[in-house]
Amino acid sequence: MVTLKDVAQKAGxxxxxxxxxxxxxxxxxxxxxxxxxxxxxxxxYSPNAVARSLAMNKTSTIGLVVxxxxxxxYGSLVHFLxxxxxxxxxxxxxxxxxxxxxxxxxxINVFLSRQVDGIIIVPSQNVRTNYQIFKMLKKRDIxxxxxxxxxxxxxxxxxxxxxRAGSYKLTKYLLSLGHKKIVHLTGPxxxxxxxxxxxxxxxxxxxxxxxxxKSEIISCSKADFFSGYQEVKQxxxxxxxxxxxxxxxxxxxxxxxxxxxxxYKVPKDISIAGYDDVSFASIIETPLTTVKxxxxxxxxxxxxxVIKKIEDHTIVRSRLLVAPExxxxxxxxxxxxxxx
Amino acid sequence: MVTLKDVAQKAGxxxxxxxxxxxxxxxxxxxxxxxxxxxxxxxxYSPNAVARSLAMNKTSTIGLVVxxxxxxxYGSLVHFLxxxxxxxxxxxxxxxxxxxxxxxxxxINVFLSRQVDGIIIVPSQNVRTNYQIFKMLKKRDIxxxxxxxxxxxxxxxxxxxxxRAGSYKLTKYLLSLGHKKIVHLTGPxxxxxxxxxxxxxxxxxxxxxxxxxKSEIISCSKADFFSGYQEVKQxxxxxxxxxxxxxxxxxxxxxxxxxxxxxYKVPKDISIAGYDDVSFASIIETPLTTVKxxxxxxxxxxxxxVIKKIEDHTIVRSRLLVAPExxxxxxxxxxxxxxx
DNA sequence: TTAATGTTTTAAAGCGCTTTAGATAAATTT
DNA sequence: AAATTTATCTAAAGCGCTTTAAAACATTAA
Numbered sequence: 001m002v003t004l005k006d007v008a009q010k011a012g013x014x015x016x017x018x019x020x021x022x023x024x025x026x027x028x029x030x031x032x033x034x035x036x037x038x039x040x041x042x043x044x045y046s047p048n049a050v051a052r053s054l055a056m057n058k059t060s061t062i063g064l065v066v067x068x069x070x071x072x073x074y075g076s077l078v079h080f081l082x083x084x085x086x087x088x089x090x091x092x093x094x095x096x097x098x099x100x101x102x103x104x105x106x107x108i109n110v111f112l113s114r115q116v117d118g119i120i121i122v123p124s125q126n127v128r129t130n131y132q133i134f135k136m137l138k139k140r141d142i143x144x145x146x147x148x149x150x151x152x153x154x155x156x157x158x159x160x161x162x163x164r165a166g167s168y169k170l171t172k173y174l175l176s177l178g179h180k181k182i183v184h185l186t187g188p189x190x191x192x193x194x195x196x197x198x199x200x201x202x203x204x205x206x207x208x209x210x211x212x213x214k215s216e217i218i219s220c221s222k223a224d225f226f227s228g229y230q231e232v233k234q235x236x237x238x239x240x241x242x243x244x245x246x247x248x249x250x251x252x253x254x255x256x257x258x259x260x261x262x263x264y265k266v267p268k269d270i271s272i273a274g275y276d277d278v279s280f281a282s283i284i285e286t287p288l289t290t291v292k293x294x295x296x297x298x299x300x301x302x303x304x305x306v307i308k309k310i311e312d313h314t315i316v317r318s319r320l321l322v323a324p325e326x327x328x329x330x331x332x333x334x335x336x337x338x339x340x
Numbered sequence: 341m342v343t344l345k346d347v348a349q350k351a352g353x354x355x356x357x358x359x360x361x362x363x364x365x366x367x368x369x370x371x372x373x374x375x376x377x378x379x380x381x382x383x384x385y386s387p388n389a390v391a392r393s394l395a396m397n398k399t400s401t402i403g404l405v406v407x408x409x410x411x412x413x414y415g416s417l418v419h420f421l422x423x424x425x426x427x428x429x430x431x432x433x434x435x436x437x438x439x440x441x442x443x444x445x446x447x448i449n450v451f452l453s454r455q456v457d458g459i460i461i462v463p464s465q466n467v468r469t470n471y472q473i474f475k476m477l478k479k480r481d482i483x484x485x486x487x488x489x490x491x492x493x494x495x496x497x498x499x500x501x502x503x504r505a506g507s508y509k510l511t512k513y514l515l516s517l518g519h520k521k522i523v524h525l526t527g528p529x530x531x532x533x534x535x536x537x538x539x540x541x542x543x544x545x546x547x548x549x550x551x552x553x554k555s556e557i558i559s560c561s562k563a564d565f566f567s568g569y570q571e572v573k574q575x576x577x578x579x580x581x582x583x584x585x586x587x588x589x590x591x592x593x594x595x596x597x598x599x600x601x602x603x604y605k606v607p608k609d610i611s612i613a614g615y616d617d618v619s620f621a622s623i624i625e626t627p628l629t630t631v632k633x634x635x636x637x638x639x640x641x642x643x644x645x646v647i648k649k650i651e652d653h654t655i656v657r658s659r660l661l662v663a664p665e666x667x668x669x670x671x672x673x674x675x676x677x678x679x680x
Numbered sequence: 681t682t683a684a685t686g687t688t689t690t691a692a693a694g695c696g697c698t699t700t701a702g703a704t705a706a707a708t709t710t
Numbered sequence: 711a712a713a714t715t716t717a718t719c720t721a722a723a724g725c726g727c728t729t730t731a732a733a734a735c736a737t738t739a740a
Contacts, residue, residue: 003696014720019698029718049454050399051696053390054725061433069422070619075415082409082436086447091454093401094434096422107426114389114431225623253623260625279410280620283565283593285600343726354690359728369688391726394695 002043011039022047053115061091062306063111066122067099072278073248073295074122077148080299081120088307090117099124105133118143118306123150125223127189143309147302149194156317157309159301163194166291166324167201170245170273173326175209178335179242179271182206183216185231185255186247187223198247198275216241223247228254236262241270242335249274249281249290256331267333277327287329297322342383351379362387393455401431402646403451406462407439412618413588413635414462417488420639421460428647430457439464445473458483458646463490465563467529483649487642489534496657497649499641503534506631506664507541510585510613513666515549518675519582519611522546523556525571525595526587527563538587538615556581560591568594576602581610582675589614589621589630596671607673617667627669637662 004022008015013032020028021036028036039045053059062085069075078094085092093116097103101124111119119137121144134154137144150158167184174182184202186195199217206212218235220227228251232244236258244259246252252274256266264270266286274281277292301320309315344362348355353372360368361376368376379385393399402425409415418434425432433456437443441464451459459477461484474494477484483497490498507524514522524542526535539557546552558575560567568591572584576598584599586592592614596606604610606626614621617632641660649655 001696005696015697016699016720016722017718020719023698027718032718046449046453048394048696050390050393051725052698054388054394054727055696055698057725059390069409069419070412070416072410072412072415072619075412075418076410078415078418078434079409079436082434083438086435091433091450092435093431094418094422095426095432096419098423109386110431113386250623253620256625257623279412280593280624283590283597284620284624285596286625341726345726355727356690356692356729357688360689363728367688372688388726391695392728394697395726395728397695 002045007040011036059115061116063116063119064094065107067124073276076295080296084300084303117310122147145306159320161293161324162321163197164201167198168205169326171202171205174243181241182243183241225250225254229258232258243271245273249276249278267331271332289329289332290327292325292327294322342385347380347385351376399455401456403456403459404434405447407464413616416635420636424640424643458650462487485646499660501633501664502661503537504541507538508545509666511542511545514583521581522583523581565594569598572598583611585613589616589618607671611672629669629672630667632665632667634662
């Protein structure tokens, strides 16, 4: 392995000089600069970032703890986070928590040990009872930001979709189609921002139309396909709503399965809509009406925010909401009372 | 920040002793060991992995360069890689190449600069013309393994599905249903192992049934939904095959769209099958017959292999093929000649 | 009691870099 | 030509850890 020292010796200058050259710092003559550069190239010198980090007390590394990369939504998020981090010359240390709270904590500790400059957390949707770790991060002044979700009381930076607005828009749209009974499928922890804000938007829309009494929230034990299927199967055995919406795209596909099995057609008998607009939403047989989260924007803002916090340590609070977009496809149709 | 030195001073011992204790090395009395441990805990000492790496010339970090995490298949792979790396006390530095060859190279260089202990490469499917980087890795004796795909001439370690076997099984199955004309949709670079081996399996199965002359490969410009749609639309305007298979699940959904638009029913008129068994394959309206890759196994073997290479530098070659599994769902049915 | 052996402990060097303060050389001013 | 100023360069310390070789101490054997 060729080190800075080697370059210095070959070039007949001090290590300090080589360091200055390689970091494009002023105070070295064009002549020596050229000589050093040539030699470095010739020897195939590649700086040792570990040594550099130790000396500078900065690793140019961001730690990313993410619940579940398997989920295409998070996969996409990781993709854009990686892309933007690279652009800014940061590397990403990534670890999947598998949606387990304890894993989150231990991953964060590993990150700290590895001296990451900042941390991006895509938190588990499970219920957390112990917030020690975030208090600690704050006390130790480690820059961290929440992406996609967050804990309202802890951390003063997050980036996520304006869930309220998304659900509001979607519900309004369904109401405009003449639907009255719109059932909202939600995840297990209805206090999680991911669920709560969506429900808020839903309620606001209903209220505005004087349909508050039609509100029906069904809380699924897990926010997955099977859970959506089961809950809707159960639901349909007692009543037939006009429409069903959900906090993600996957659960609503489970719902659709139950709907088909019950002998109803989508969207003729029941309109359905998802949330997220994951990759498959547009390519399935009946493309899904859904609310698209601008994942790339969330990723970009998250990276920028954490870097900002790293570089000027003075940021107070920034809570960024990214506007969602209503994507109309084929699973929603006017209520059968209204003409098609 | 509390350092090893702080702990040493408080405990009234040397830094060397503290180091021995913290690394659970012999040669220190139980008494001092206890004292040091207690103090370390009390002070909230957390070792600085960067300093450690520099001293030991080992980072316990694996660099992962992956084409496209957005693709649920790779997302899932990354998930399991992360999980297994954590279990073995390695961290993962991840970067997405966005399927661009040049990015792959520059990412690898960043990894080298960061002194990763080894590299896992999930290569782009684009055609590579310059293999310098792999030669360099080899020359510098950097452990690296290819996952999911590989370059036959470069690198002596890879882990991937036995694509040949998967396509063979699937084709055999379709033949057993009475189909004769089975069209195979493949990606742009038919020399990439990902495509080549699949085609081999397909041909072997046809040959065995004396149907070699029925073989038809359609090469799509990109291995995505739209490309699958277009090629099959074109195909159906001239002939109607018995079945269509593909190198992944996404393209075959494109194909299905074209099939529907042409007025055919799946699977009554045309059977279709994908490859990969990505998450959505089972939850769409008509669940997809496909070949499941054992992603978790691929991930586990990749991590184990690279770590093995890191720890005992003597491995020669290991080319691991993971068995795929045929998943029968609802998009395949007997040929209409045969009774249902 | 001394020598020999074994156990614990530590001083010091080193990992590859950055940075600071001072040395040296060159350019400018009087 | 000497005195300043300015531009280049470098010695040395330091980042937080590991490791080696030797020192210090305790134990056992002779």
